[in-house]
Amino acid sequence: MPVSRLVATEPEIETVAMPGGPVQVKWRRSGHARRLTLRIDPRDGTVVVTLPMRSSRRTGLTMLKDHADWVRGRLAALPESIVFADGAEVPVHGTPHAIRHHRHRPGAASIEAGEIIVSGDPAFLRRRVADCLRLEARRRLTALAWEKATVAGLKPRRVLIKDTRSRWGSCAPDGTLAFSWRLVMAPPRIQAYVAAHEAAHLRHLDHGRAFWSLVGELHAGWERDAAWLRRDGPRLMRIG
Ligand SMILES: [Zn+2]
Secondary structure, three states: OOHHHOEOOEOEEEEEOOOOOOEEEEEEEEOOOOOOEEEEEOOOOEEEEEEEOOOOHHHHHHHHHHOHHHHHHHHHOOOOOEOOOOOOEEEEOOEEEEEEEOOOOOOOEEEEOOEEEEOOOHHHHHHHHHHHHHHHHHHHHHHHHHHHHHHOOOOOOEEEEEOOOOOOEEEOOOOEEEEEHHHHHOOHHHHHHHHHHHHHHOOOOOOOHHHHHHHHHHOOOHHHHHHHHHHHHHHHHOEO
């Protein structure tokens, strides 16, 4: 596809051979960028190359290769990604749970006593663990969002669970709250903070002073939990 047809909001992903192994590159084109930039997206370990309108993708590739050492160093420093597999350890509500595959147990997957028990064909294990955690996320976050909204005298229109790696929660102007299912892995205080944050957006769609004051009423000590998300959130985004 010619570079000129790239759309700024829809990055194109490409695997690029680099010294030290292939990397996933996300190409972005921006009318605001004055120079070519490289950054690492910690959520999925891709290299994001932002090109100003007049730069060619070939210039981007040259710059990428000139910075191969930097890219390799940054990728190596990322937290390890965890794939759902038999024996893998995954936090549920902040507590480590081991995934255990029992082929002949009835039911698809369940969370019990420090373990995630998955039955059936191992080929479906990853999917079943994800479905199970998503269901648990729905249960927990729907309850928390309603609880926080009710304290503030507000009402969400509905609560959705999404597979987002870019944000923990969102509030649409129509009052729909959405949360990333990966929040199910975070400690309960963090889940409560994100629920309070999005519930507060039902009244204030911006991040102004009145908004943060309401967040403080709904979740005392939110600063510490917001800091936790900035520090430890990228690790959770790499699980699953
Ligand atoms: Zn917000």
